[in-house]
Amino acid sequence: MTTLGITAPNQPAFSRRSLISTGATIAGALMVAGSSGAGPAVAQSSKLKVVATFSVLEDWLRQIGGDAIALSSIVPAGGDAHGFDPSPDQIARLADANLIFEIGLGFETWLDDMVAASGTTAKRVVVSDGITVRALTEGEAHDHAEEGDDHDHGDVDPHIWGNVQNAIIACKTITAALGQNDLDMRSTFQQAHDAYIGQLSALDRWVKGQIATVPADQRRIVTSHDALGYYTDAYGIEIVGTVLGLSTEEAEPSARQVAELVDQIKAADVKAIFPENVENPQLLEAIASEAGVQVGATLYTDALGEPGSNGDTYIRMMLWNTTALVAGMLGEAAPTTLEATPDLEASPTTPGS
Numbered sequence: 001m002t003t004l005g006i007t008a009p010n011q012p013a014f015s016r017r018s019l020i021s022t023g024a025t026i027a028g029a030l031m032v033a034g035s036s037g038a039g040p041a042v043a044q045s046s047k048l049k050v051v052a053t054f055s056v057l058e059d060w061l062r063q064i065g066g067d068a069i070a071l072s073s074i075v076p077a078g079g080d081a082h083g084f085d086p087s088p089d090q091i092a093r094l095a096d097a098n099l100i101f102e103i104g105l106g107f108e109t110w111l112d113d114m115v116a117a118s119g120t121t122a123k124r125v126v127v128s129d130g131i132t133v134r135a136l137t138e139g140e141a142h143d144h145a146e147e148g149d150d151h152d153h154g155d156v157d158p159h160i161w162g163n164v165q166n167a168i169i170a171c172k173t174i175t176a177a178l179g180q181n182d183l184d185m186r187s188t189f190q191q192a193h194d195a196y197i198g199q200l201s202a203l204d205r206w207v208k209g210q211i212a213t214v215p216a217d218q219r220r221i222v223t224s225h226d227a228l229g230y231y232t233d234a235y236g237i238e239i240v241g242t243v244l245g246l247s248t249e250e251a252e253p254s255a256r257q258v259a260e261l262v263d264q265i266k267a268a269d270v271k272a273i274f275p276e277n278v279e280n281p282q283l284l285e286a287i288a289s290e291a292g293v294q295v296g297a298t299l300y301t302d303a304l305g306e307p308g309s310n311g312d313t314y315i316r317m318m319l320w321n322t323t324a325l326v327a328g329m330l331g332e333a334a335p336t337t338l339e340a341t342p343d344l345e346a347s348p349t350t351p352g353s
Helices: 016-034 055-068 088-095 111-118 138-147 164-181 183-211 229-235 255-267 282-291 314-329
Strands: 048-052 069-073 099-102 123-126 220-223 238-242 272-274
Touching (some): 055 099, 088 111, 099 164, 220 255, 229 238, 272 282
Parallel strands (some): 048 099, 220 238
16 A cells, blocks of 8 residues: 655654654763753743644644743645555654644544653643544444554544634633643733634634535535545535545545446536645646546645645635635536635634634
8 A cells, every 4th residue: 555644754753663762762861961060051941832633723832922932843835644654853843842732533543642752741631522523434444444553543434624623622621721721921922812713613614605605505525535524514514435544544436436426426516626735736636537527726734835825724724615615516627726715813712703
């Protein structure tokens, strides 16, 4: 199987066994450095050292924590959390962290070993707590089990950020955790949270309004893998099929499965199928050609885009994905840029408004 995951350039990937031994080496080096006597001569930052597991979480934390936290992300923008293997530098980054924020629900299958290897005492915060988790449909669960995958999510879908209401709940969890661990900055975190929730609430209304411009019988899509279940459930779109299952690490479909998907696309009169920013689009493009439909604009699903891209923040990601999906479902040409965006800053800042 060809791995489609993206790892940081010029950094070696590690197996689970070598990850543990690498962590032990790093821990020893940190102990030596800590006993050298140089510590007191270096002023230590009073900022919370915060680690996000991937780019969407990193953006939520940046919006709320701002300059008051020292923030880093394990899987960078454009990286694939499903196919991720940590580097020694990334393991070491966890060693002196105060807080580690994760999605949970089996999304970061590598995190337990990474934490153990680093020796960190950081508190782990699971932002999916309090969110109504989407259970896999019978078809999704069957496809996932049939194709096989080392990255097992069980019977739940971990891609919670597809529904903006879930982002609002996750940001409340983030704000509470930051405030509990830095009492002096609690009110600052809360103010930033309230302003950001105002924007997210306006974004949620905007997405619903845009999807409503598509006739109900045309709200059907095909994507690379099952990362949009929360989005489609929340905003009234049917996923006719996916090229892969829940994980980008799952095996490519057989010729029979491809033929069945092509038949489904034709039968459902799907107008476009959509590649994703963490995927190789070649197979999807071949399926689109066989089915006689257009390839839509690339969606941002399991990761934000690189800085300056159409999806370099969570809000821009949702704006872009919605713009691209609406154009594709209507049979219009795929957009190439976010030419106009709604004024989310003018929205009320009261949470839940």
